[in-house]
Amino acid sequence: MLHQDDISLVFGGAAGQGIQTIADALVTVLKNNGYAVFSCQEFMSRVRGGSNSSQIRITSERRNAYVRKIDLLFVLDAEALDHLRWRIGEGTTIFAEHDQLGEEDRGRVIDTPLKEFAQKAGHPVYTNSVAVGAVLGVLGLGLEEFNDYLSREFESKGEEVVGRNHDAARLGYEFGVKSAREHHIDITLPTAAEDPASLLLDGTSGLGIGALMAGCGVVSSYPMSPSTGLLTFLAARGRRFGIVVDQAEDEIAAVNAALGASYAGARSLVTTSGGGFALMSEGVSLAGVTELPLVIHIGQRPGPATGLPTRTEQGDLNLALHAGHGDFCRVLLAPGTPAQAIKLMQRAFDIAESYQVPVFVLTDQFMLDSVSMLGDEEIVRLPLQRRVVKTGSDYERYRFTDDGISPRGVPGYGEGIVKVDSHEHDESGHLTENFTIRRKMVGKRLQRLGSLEQEAVPPERIGSDDAAALVVCWGSTRGVVEEALDILQDDNIAALHFSQVFPLHTGLGGMLEGKQVIVLENNATGQFADLLHAVTGRQADRRILKATGEPFAVEEVVEALKGGVAS
Amino acid sequence: MKEGKKQTANPFDMPQKKMGWCPGCGNYRILDALKGALHESGIDRRELVIVSGIGQAAKTPQYVNANMFNGLHGRALPAALGVKLARPDLVVVAESGDGCMYGEGGNHFLHAIRRNADITVIVHNNMVYGLTKGQASPTSMVGMTTPVQVEGVMLEPFNPLAVALSLGAPFVARASAGDGDQTKDIFKQALAFKGVSVVDVFQPCVVFNKLNTYKWFSEHTFYLDSSHDVTDRTQAIRISLDSERLALGVLYRHEGRETYEELLGAEPAALGEQRLADDELQEVINSFR
Numbered sequence: 001m002l003h004q005d006d007i008s009l010v011f012g013g014a015a016g017q018g019i020q021t022i023a024d025a026l027v028t029v030l031k032n033n034g035y036a037v038f039s040c041q042e043f044m045s046r047v048r049g050g051s052n053s054s055q056i057r058i059t060s061e062r063r064n065a066y067v068r069k070i071d072l073l074f075v076l077d078a079e080a081l082d083h084l085r086w087r088i089g090e091g092t093t094i095f096a097e098h099d100q101l102g103e104e105d106r107g108r109v110i111d112t113p114l115k116e117f118a119q120k121a122g123h124p125v126y127t128n129s130v131a132v133g134a135v136l137g138v139l140g141l142g143l144e145e146f147n148d149y150l151s152r153e154f155e156s157k158g159e160e161v162v163g164r165n166h167d168a169a170r171l172g173y174e175f176g177v178k179s180a181r182e183h184h185i186d187i188t189l190p191t192a193a194e195d196p197a198s199l200l201l202d203g204t205s206g207l208g209i210g211a212l213m214a215g216c217g218v219v220s221s222y223p224m225s226p227s228t229g230l231l232t233f234l235a236a237r238g239r240r241f242g243i244v245v246d247q248a249e250d251e252i253a254a255v256n257a258a259l260g261a262s263y264a265g266a267r268s269l270v271t272t273s274g275g276g277f278a279l280m281s282e283g284v285s286l287a288g289v290t291e292l293p294l295v296i297h298i299g300q301r302p303g304p305a306t307g308l309p310t311r312t313e314q315g316d317l318n319l320a321l322h323a324g325h326g327d328f329c330r331v332l333l334a335p336g337t338p339a340q341a342i343k344l345m346q347r348a349f350d351i352a353e354s355y356q357v358p359v360f361v362l363t364d365q366f367m368l369d370s371v372s373m374l375g376d377e378e379i380v381r382l383p384l385q386r387r388v389v390k391t392g393s394d395y396e397r398y399r400f401t402d403d404g405i406s407p408r409g410v411p412g413y414g415e416g417i418v419k420v421d422s423h424e425h426d427e428s429g430h431l432t433e434n435f436t437i438r439r440k441m442v443g444k445r446l447q448r449l450g451s452l453e454q455e456a457v458p459p460e461r462i463g464s465d466d467a468a469a470l471v472v473c474w475g476s477t478r479g480v481v482e483e484a485l486d487i488l489q490d491d492n493i494a495a496l497h498f499s500q501v502f503p504l505h506t507g508l509g510g511m512l513e514g515k516q517v518i519v520l521e522n523n524a525t526g527q528f529a530d531l532l533h534a535v536t537g538r539q540a541d542r543r544i545l546k547a548t549g550e551p552f553a554v555e556e557v558v559e560a561l562k563g564g565v566a567s
Numbered sequence: 568m569k570e571g572k573k574q575t576a577n578p579f580d581m582p583q584k585k586m587g588w589c590p591g592c593g594n595y596r597i598l599d600a601l602k603g604a605l606h607e608s609g610i611d612r613r614e615l616v617i618v619s620g621i622g623q624a625a626k627t628p629q630y631v632n633a634n635m636f637n638g639l640h641g642r643a644l645p646a647a648l649g650v651k652l653a654r655p656d657l658v659v660v661a662e663s664g665d666g667c668m669y670g671e672g673g674n675h676f677l678h679a680i681r682r683n684a685d686i687t688v689i690v691h692n693n694m695v696y697g698l699t700k701g702q703a704s705p706t707s708m709v710g711m712t713t714p715v716q717v718e719g720v721m722l723e724p725f726n727p728l729a730v731a732l733s734l735g736a737p738f739v740a741r742a743s744a745g746d747g748d749q750t751k752d753i754f755k756q757a758l759a760f761k762g763v764s765v766v767d768v769f770q771p772c773v774v775f776n777k778l779n780t781y782k783w784f785s786e787h788t789f790y791l792d793s794s795h796d797v798t799d800r801t802q803a804i805r806i807s808l809d810s811e812r813l814a815l816g817v818l819y820r821h822e823g824r825e826t827y828e829e830l831l832g833a834e835p836a837a838l839g840e841q842r843l844a845d846d847e848l849q850e851v852i853n854s855f856r
């Protein structure tokens with residue numbers, strides 16, 4: 001069997017059966033054994049039942065993408081097998097309890113009585129430990145790291161629980177070793193060349209760490225998948241880091257509370273998904289006219305409306321780009337990796353504060369829930385510079401300045417008073433219908449777009465400068481494009497990954513000149529391709545799109561790019 | 568920081584300001600009562616934020632020399648909450664019309680009361696949408712005809728006091744714009760109260776509400792006297808349900824409840840140099856190893 005550089009393990013089962021726990025444990029244990037790992041999840045919008053799966057990849061280099069192929073599949077029930085059947089290939093070895101399956105599947109599946117072993121160890125709750133043990137046995141790895149892991153996890157529950165988990169792991173392990181031998185499962189793992197002290201980080205936690213580093217002070221939000229994780233990340237750490245976490249009564253309240261907090265001097269954040277963000281549109285416009293800093297995280301999922309609540313898509317670019325009535329400036333960032341999430345979240349707060357504009361951070365379910373590996377050197381901490389001024393007694397919030405940005409005072413800090421207004425206003429912040437002032441204020445608010453373009457994060461080039469074709473991608477598709485290019489080994493194809501999608505960097509037109517432009521995005525129409533066209537005048541020669549609710553798989557991107565620009 | 572006090576002048580005045588209200592509007596009297604109450608309460612105008620929505624009433628902070636967040640229609644309360652969460656040290660007043668607070672912002676009204684942040688909520692209740700020229704508001708009386716409600720208002724009016732009391736609002740009062748001194752006194756009590764205080768103020772709209780005039784209000788209202796036990800919530804609810812004789816004054820007050828910002832442990836936001844706990848940050852990062 002060709003299991004050399006890239007092993008894909010998949011666990012399938014119903015919600016509540018613990019496949020996530022198994023995957024979490026295994027990915028950590030594999031990392032601690034020095035392997036490069038990646039994991040991602042797909043799940044149904046229900047709390048119990050249904051059919052979900054987790055993938056863990058063991059790769060020769062750090063990867064950040066989903067693959068369709070499955071080398072070892074562990075399913076906990078027949079439904080999971082059906083759910084994943086389309087991904088089962090000749091090379092897939094399947095483990096499941098025969099009792100769970102129909103007659104026709106049993107011949108193809110290695111009978112894996114996890115529950116029986118768990119019962120032997122004392123109780124069915126130990127099934128997860130049996131499963132992880134079994135995988136380690138099949139992979140031919142040792143059990144030590146996992147035993148350590150279990151000792152740490154269950155330390156608080158006492159020696160007996162730890163001991164029984166160790167027993168369960170051993171029973172699973174012995175089964176795994178035996179199965180590998182009997183069924184001639186011959187796996188050569190990639191070299192374990194990673195530092196076991198590396199970090200395993202999901203996109204959500206990356207954003208959370210970035211928000212902590214940025215000194216976020218207030219977060220007000222209403223739960224909505226897949227964005228809720230950021231709210232719970234900050235809630236869990238709020239007291240320690242002085243972050244006030246408010247669960248708002250609705251998204252309209254959330255954005256207005258965040259703006260109230262921003263006005264009063266806190267760095268503030270809302271986290272939501274497309275539907276919730278749609279309710280915030282008027283608030284975005286309020287941020288625009290009041291010139292208040294605000295960071296808006298949108299964890300995208302497929303729409304329209306409720307769509308596929310737990311699935312992934314990059315379908316809200318246009319929404320974020322155009323939400324809010326009237327003309328004003330905004331910035332849209334789209335991290336492609338957890339490390340970028342850390343950095344760009346800080347950047348979002350910094351730009352919001354220095355330019356007094358709303359800044360969006362666009363992610364999606366795939367990016368938020370995927371766990372990838374990174375070293376400490378990849379964690380970038382930007383200087384935290386607050387830009388609030390102490391007001392004098394003659395302070396005016398909207399004083400005209402050369403660059404259109406007025407020094408930002410906040411109430412109760414200095415001798416002045418601070419008036420902000422959703423109406424068109426004069427320099428003092430009082431409403432006005434004077435057309436001359438209106439003209440100047442419109443100009444003031446838009447003037448900063450020039451500097452924002454110059455300061456835009458330039459796209460990252462992956463591959464050769466001279467390649468004739470450029471795959472343009474943004475946000476979460478970075479990993480899959482990078483890996484596909486590595487597989488293709490074609491000097492004529494390179495990629496440009498955008499982690500800032502608006503405004504686009506001024507030098508962009510030049511980068512596309514003379515190239516064939518292939519835009520790849522996880523939506524149905526090519527929203528970024530349209531934006532690129534609008535900004536640079538350059539039509540994409542080809543669009544590779546996907547809007548099924550799943551992320552792109554490496555295999556399909558390879559397949560699509562093999563055809564080059566023509567197909 | 569104390570401002571030099573000129574004995575007579577009110578520091579909250581903005582004499583040069585052109586007003587956008589119709590002559591005779593009840594809003595002028597509410598504005599005067601508010602500025603009087605703020606001044607007499609010894610509040611420093613630099614530490615006061617008045618948050619409002621949109622409407623005629625919501626223009627009030629435009630005419631007060633203090634910090635102002637004049638936000639969106641219906642959204643005064645969440646913005647006020649945000650101010651309080653970021654800066655619990657500031658005095659926060661949320662002020663708007665009946666349409667803004669009870670209609671567009673109705674959900675926020677419910678939850679602002681449940682949260683009990685230390686915010687003084689003042690609602691100019693003219694029982695009509697003034698700014699948009701006379702449509703029914705949630706508090707319009709049944710039968711009032713308007714350009715939209717051409718056959719007369721059909722819905723029973725929203726009862727803000729009964730709703731506030733049933734949600735456990737710890738300070739509930741009603742004032743009447745025509746009575747300047749009493750209104751000022753009620754505002755002073757509301758400002759001094761720790762927790763959410765709700766003051767519904769009857770306000771004649773002399774242009775669009777020909778039903779609820781100064782005269783109508785004085786004929787249909789009475790002031791609660793010292794025999795009223797302000798700590799008796801059941802009695803307060805009973806009074807709030809009487810739609811014939813409309814009580815004025817403080818219906819209910821209950822001291823001592825912790826505020827939302829206290830429960831959350833909110834501290835004033837860092838404004839100058841912000842220091843982060845590096846060790847704790849590293850600890851968070853290490854938890855992902």
Ligand SMILES: Cc1ncc(C[n+]2csc(CCOP(=O)(O)OP(=O)(O)O)c2C)c(N)n1
Pocket residue numbers: 621622623624625640663664665666667668691693695696697698699704
């Ligand atoms: C989202 C939104 N919807 C509608 C309006 C239009 N609008 C402005 S004020 C108002 C009603 C005002 O009524 P009220 O709050 O009672 O204030 P009043 O003018 O009576 O003082 C409406 C409907 C708006 N500004 N914003």
Ligand code: SF4
Pocket residue numbers: 587588589591592593594623693697698771772773774775
């Ligand atoms: S329309 Fe009514 S509420 Fe508005 S200013 Fe005129 S009188 Fe006052």
Ligand SMILES: [Mg+2]
Pocket residue numbers: 622664665666691692693694695696697704
């Ligand atoms: Mg009104």
